[in-house]
Amino acid sequence: MVFKMARGPADPEVKAKVLEYLAKVQKAKSRDVAVAIGATKSDVDNAVKELTAEDLVEYLYITTTFICLKGKVQTPD
Amino acid sequence: MTEKKTPLLDELETGKWPSFVTEIKRAAVKSEAAGELLQVLERSYAERRGHWKHGGIVGVRGYGGGVIGRYVDEPQTYPHVAEFHTIRLLQPSGWFYNTKTLRTVCDIWEKHGSGLTNMHGSTGDIILLGCKTDQIQPIFDEFSEAGFDLGGSGSCLRTPNCCVGPGRCEHACYDTLEACYNVTNEFMDELHRPMWPYKSKIKFSGCANDCTSSIARSDCSVIGTWRDTLRIDQDAVKEYVANKFDIQEMVCDKCPTKCLSFNAETQELSVVGEDCTRCMHCINMMPKAIRAGKEKGATILIGGKSTIVQSAFMSWVIVPFMKMETEDDFEPFKDLMRRIWEWWDEHGKSRERIGETIYRLGMTKFLQGIEVEPVPQMVFRPRANPYVFWNQDDLDRSGTALDGSKL
Secondary structure, three states, rough: OOOOOOOOOOOOHHHHHHHHHHHHHOOHHHHHHHHHHOOHHHHHHHHHHHHHOOOEEEEEEEEOOOOOEOOOOOOOO | OOOOOOOHHOOOOOOOOOHHHHHHHHHOOOHHHHHHHHHHHHHHHHOOOOEEEEOOOOOOOOOOOEEEEEOOOOOOHHHHHHOOEEEOOOOHHHHHOOOOHHHHHHHHHHHHOOOOOEOOOOOOOEEEEEEOOOOHHHHHHHHHHHHOOOOOOOEEEEOOOHHHHHHHOOOOOOHHHHHHHHHHHHHHHHHHHOOOOOOEEEEEEOOOOOOOOOOHHOEEEEEEEEEEEEEOHHHHHHHHHHHHHHHHHHHHOOOOOEEEEEOOOOEEEEEEEHHHHHHHHHHOOOOEEEOOOOOOOEEEEEEOOOOOOOHHHOEEEEEEEEOOOOHHEEEEEEEEHHHHHHHHHOOOOOOHHHHHHHHEEEOOHHHHHHHHOOOOHHHHHHOOOOOOOOHHHHHHHEEEOOOEOOO
């Protein structure tokens, strides 16, 4: 078993699927996104890395870190 | 700002020790946020409850860690600390700075934030306490210009930390400063982009004195050790005797495995190397006479943490000895960490630390998952039997059951 977070450019197809999935939910863990869209976790992590840099996705910390579409979730009261 | 009374906090300024209250009061001369912070804290002491909320969405573009959102629960009463976010900056290994760098940190922070710092936090980072949301990106940009980067927060690799190591300590069995720097640079994505069930920490200690408390406070402890025998300078031993140092009582009798013996007639100290657990007690007591062996490296342990889902854990040994001399020696460690994180990422529940996942699923499954062979050093706790068991496949292959009967 050799693990390494996918380096280099993310797969545009995975990025599109991540955005599509996040549009359907409030927030998600990247592992759940990977299961839902049928991609590997490392591919999703790489896609999320680019999507956050493009300001389309952001991280949300509520007891653990989730990802969500930019602006979709507000900091809870 | 009208000065308000803080009788409970004032008590914390009495006594002979430096007081954080005094420092916050000093900061309050320039910062209204620091002044309100005192009021919130005084009220918390009076009411015996906290008034802070943390989390949410705060950060800089492309990063998921390094900024911790903090909000007071009555923003109308305390408007200057309505947003009072914490920023973590990656610290230099061993906390070595020159004064110019420290002034740069403080100048940027006074310009954009409360001016309050915590040097350093329990993860080792430079902690900057209290800024507003609209200042986060400018703060990050200025610190980036000055050569700094954000540390870790959230469900990611937290900022790796190390003891001062060979920078100032003769006991260091490997270069903790280099190891920490090298590993931090390797895992920047894991540090800045939270992707795991929960946080994960690595701490590097140069010897078993464990000055970073890594065995209790990190998911992965890298503790310096040696695999040959203690080196004893018998002339220096005689000097200790001449100075009326009671070697038998202070060293031999307190050796946990009684591997040391002292001959009062010849004034010679000897060691049974295979019984030594490398605890550092004798070296600490007689540093001029006893040194670590020549074959130095590190022991890798996994699973330490404070109470969350389960109670507090100390780390377990998973690799008794790993060389840590050259840059190439760090590669097996990095590869091991990737395998550990992948297994945990696949099997861990949300908010479950790696030690808790191992506790829930068993060390056997963990070792199989990361492809590490069980060894006798993997004890559950000191002086307890190993709890790594043969699995059914091993028994089937051997054809013999544990009680000796044929399968």
